[in-house]
Amino acid sequence: MTRSSKWRALAFLGVAILAPLFSAAQNPPARANMCNACHGPNGNAVLKDMPSIAGQPKVFIENQLVLIREGMRDIPQMKGVLDNVPDTELTELANHYTSLKIAKPPAQKQTALYDKGETLSKEMRCGICHLPTYVGRDQMPRLAGQREDYLLYTMRAMKANQAVGRDPIMIASLYGISDDDLKAISHYLSRLNN
Numbered sequence: 001m002t003r004s005s006k007w008r009a010l011a012f013l014g015v016a017i018l019a020p021l022f023s024a025a026q027n028p029p030a031r032a033n034m035c036n037a038c039h040g041p042n043g044n045a046v047l048k049d050m051p052s053i054a055g056q057p058k059v060f061i062e063n064q065l066v067l068i069r070e071g072m073r074d075i076p077q078m079k080g081v082l083d084n085v086p087d088t089e090l091t092e093l094a095n096h097y098t099s100l101k102i103a104k105p106p107a108q109k110q111t112a113l114y115d116k117g118e119t120l121s122k123e124m125r126c127g128i129c130h131l132p133t134y135v136g137r138d139q140m141p142r143l144a145g146q147r148e149d150y151l152l153y154t155m156r157a158m159k160a161n162q163a164v165g166r167d168p169i170m171i172a173s174l175y176g177i178s179d180d181d182l183k184a185i186s187h188y189l190s191r192l193n194n
């Protein structure tokens with residue numbers, strides 16, 4: 001072997017060894033195809049009452065996946081979906097979805113409803129946990145840009161105490177709120193482009 005062909009061989013070996021590492025970081029986990037069937041392309045939901053999971057904090061996704069797998073958060077549609085899926089794969093899924101960008105919110109908004117939602121969210125101090133930009137952190141979900149119908153659906157369920165496995169402090173923070181106020185908050189949060 002000549003000197004230069006030896007270097008070429010070494011360089012080739014380097015690429016051969018490193019390529020799978022890089023592609024592992026970029027390729028979505030195989031199971032993500034199934035998730036996207038419900039949660040939408042790249043985790044951006046297009047179905048009614050379905051949460052987008054793109055851009056959610058990693059810890060939030062990971063926690064929810066464990067709760068759902070163990071049947072502690074009751075989601076009939078996801079029954080069986082995570083049976084026997086190991087923790088390592090749940091972490092891969094969380095890493096994948098947290099790295100994706102949430103889609104731009106719909107441009108159309110109802111100004112009076114939006115303003116009411118903004119005032120209520122401030123008064124009720126939702127940003128203390130979800131952050132003032134509502135992008136979430138750690139176990140606190142992103143609310144900014146989430147689907148309006150999902151926000152309303154899930155807050156109604158929490159308020160009616162029908163959301164099995166949801167955080168009791170979260171449920172308590174909706175105590176006594178009216179349905180009209182939930183509508184305003186959902187509209188406001190769904191239009192935030194943060």
Ligand code: HEC
Pocket residue numbers: 031032034035036037038039049050051052053060061064065075077078081093141154
């Ligand atoms: C058959 C449809 C379906 C499939 C497949 C599915 N999900 Fe879900 N998922 C749902 C629904 C519906 C909800 C919300 C239900 C609710 O809040 O009552 C949900 C909730 C979630 C949540 C909590 C989101 C939030 O904002 O509270 C996460 C995280 C999640 N799914 C991740 C996944 C992942 C990852 C996969 C693939 C392994 C997956 N889902 C597959 C229907 C599905």
Ligand code: HEC
Pocket residue numbers: 051121124125126127128129130139140141142143146151154155165166167168169170173174185
């Ligand atoms: C003490 C901290 C805290 C406060 C205050 C708080 N939240 Fe939450 N919220 C959480 C946590 C933690 C979760 C996720 C855990 C869970 O759902 O069990 C959550 C979940 C949610 C969800 C479900 C989102 C999803 O994708 O699943 C909505 C909607 C929400 N909060 C809205 C609000 C609104 C509106 C307010 C103000 C009225 C508020 N939160 C105040 C901690 C808080």
